[in-house]
Amino acid sequence: MSTQIESEVKQWLATAFKLNLSNFSVKLVGSSGKGDGYVGDILFAQLSTPDQVHNLVLKCNKRSKTLQQYQTFTRIFLHEMFLYETLLPTFIDFQKEKNLAEIFDSVPKFYGSYKSESAHVIVLEDLKKLGFELWPVTKPLNREHIEVVVREYGKFHATSVALKTLKPEKFQEILTSLGRSLSHIFQSPVMQSIVTKCVQKGIELLEGEVEEKIIAKLKHLRENIANITVEFEEKAPLKVVCHGDCWNNNFMYKYNDNSRNVPSKVAIIDWQIASYGTPISDLSYFLFSCISAKDIERMEDILLVYHQSFSSHLEKFGLIPENLYPRAQFLNDWKNCSKFGFVMAHMATRASYVEKDDIVDLGEALDKGMNLADYFSGQIGNVEGYKKRITYLAKYAYDNNLL
Template sequence: MSNSSDDELKCWLKSALKGENLVDFTVSRLGNTEKGEGYMGDIVFVEVSAETSDRLPKIYNLVLKCSKRSPALRESMPVQAVFENEMHFYENVIPAFTEFQKKRGVSEVFNSVPKYYGSYVAEDMEVEVFENLTTKGYYLCDRRVPLPTNNLKLILREYGKLHAISAAMQDQEPEQFKLLIDEIRNVWKMFADKHDMETYYGAPIDEVHELLKTSLPETTAEKLKKFKTQINSIIKDVIEDPKTFSVIGHGDCWNNNFMFQLKNKTDENSLKVAILDWQTTKFANPITDVSYFIYACASKEDLEHFDELINIYYNSFSGYVKLLGSNPEKIFPFDQFIKDFKLFGKYGILITLLAIKVALCNKEEAPDFAETINTGFENTFSFKNKNQELLKSRMLYIINHVATQDIL
């Protein structure tokens, strides 16, 4: 999106900032993301110097999330749908969730998302505008390493609250909740209907199996090799036919989609998180978020305390459901949560195999969807990761863990 003109930027911002009551503004472009940071969109950082309707100056530090314009890409990928999904989440889901919580007397509502200003939509272009959180001291952790323990536990608690709102709203306001989920685009199904998922997700499985086959117990290595045969059934169970309790979930739980702020550097309890990228938000079993997040972001030491991690999530979920006036034991009891992990944990490990491969790749080898159109998206992740030893060490403890949990 580096080739977008200043006039285009101003046009997009005029649409997105219409609720700010600005008389006029100027735009300064501050930078763009690099290759590998976005697959169906690009990021532009800008500073807006504005004048309000009451003639007061105002400065905005903003992030523009812009879809790719490539006709071939938009034909092959659900580009428009993923942007519409995220717009729906910010424009409808978050306001409805906030109102629901406030009506039940919750003073500190779930708000672990960046501020959203608005959007611009045209026939071949979608743009979303957010507050630039780096100006408030938010930071990204290194995507090549697992999250620190405190950050990991914080997100599990926030996911618990997020999923609890869905649970309580379904219980108490089912018709209102149905209006929200009816507008969620099933982008996973759109993608799966057009592409060979066994090849797309199979490449990371093949690479990890080749790396680990002599380091794993023989039975575990064989299970990993055969995991490819489950790809289509895993995706079908998750995106086409959810059989159990479902919630509006995040959907993209790798560590590059969380920004953190430590308000008081001497007090770890002041840590806050903003959860980014809701384009693949979906109505699915909450374990699709929890398992993906834990496997993709936990260190070996934290994964050794797996029971503690899932208890942190479930205690947050059940406590918030109760706070909102519903009964978690009736909606999603802990024994059902554990039982469901056996099935939906498979989804978490499938996505993690791809997510860690991407997280550990160097910038020059990062795939670009726009460049893989001619060779087929199925081969997007067939490249061999250059950081083989790092990939091996990360995946070894994960595969050993899921084998002991009987998830492979």
């Protein structure tokens, strides 16, 4: 990498770590591949001081002039900074204050950030150096991986509820800074255009493959994309801080053995579109995007794993789960709100089947005049793999009256 980039990175890290430039050295050891970051680039660096070495991931905003014209992308990058700088530490510290033996802290360690007119940088620990791995993006998660994620979501959402219940003023302060609901994000014409086009592409593949009554439901869903989040936020009585970006590539797993079948830990990454909404939005987005045809038939069991984790974590705060989110209400909310996850899975699963060689950098695509809806609904390599996934998702959603 060029001397200019190394010098720039050193300035970023001096600010993030509050170090004098003469007191440490930096070695750049890699960068993100194609498709590893849509609105940002990733650099891997090693920072050395006389006392210790830090292996780091630097998330940097893209420098595309066209991309910078989309204020949404600048906002979501700064939004993720707020999550790492303020919101997640508040949640973690709150659990420690309550002396919880087991807490939600399944996120990368945050070291600091750098902000200038042209550069926004988030500095995190390199999870790969700690033994964490990504799951193959085209492969549905097995049951063990699904359960370790839904348990963590349960603890995360319960911490949100506990903070709102026990420290309402602090929670309101956080909420004001968070600044947006899921409906607010989803009401964006750009977002609606992207999702609508991905659903349409899915319908085109499913025609002739599933019964016409399912196609009719999918077409009705496509025509009502704009109302999905408004409907469920009106119906869902419980709202929490949500992760928001729940597809396969945003979880890293650590294992205690070589089988790679049963993870011992998970780390949740990419908090750029975190928002305030129903916990079903995270749960359904994750499950519909990652579940296998075999495990989708055991969906109710998986939902109860989530609710048990949520309830157990609330009890550790001294709260009564049945007073705050009883199981019957949770399952009713799943019925009312999970179509959101089904819709988002069209986009997420589609992205999983784009071949590496066919991935186009988002900034470059916009510089060449491509619009965002066409970018996110572009050609995929393994069409049959994608069609197989959305076929069993559509059948399940129809059979369980979720559409």
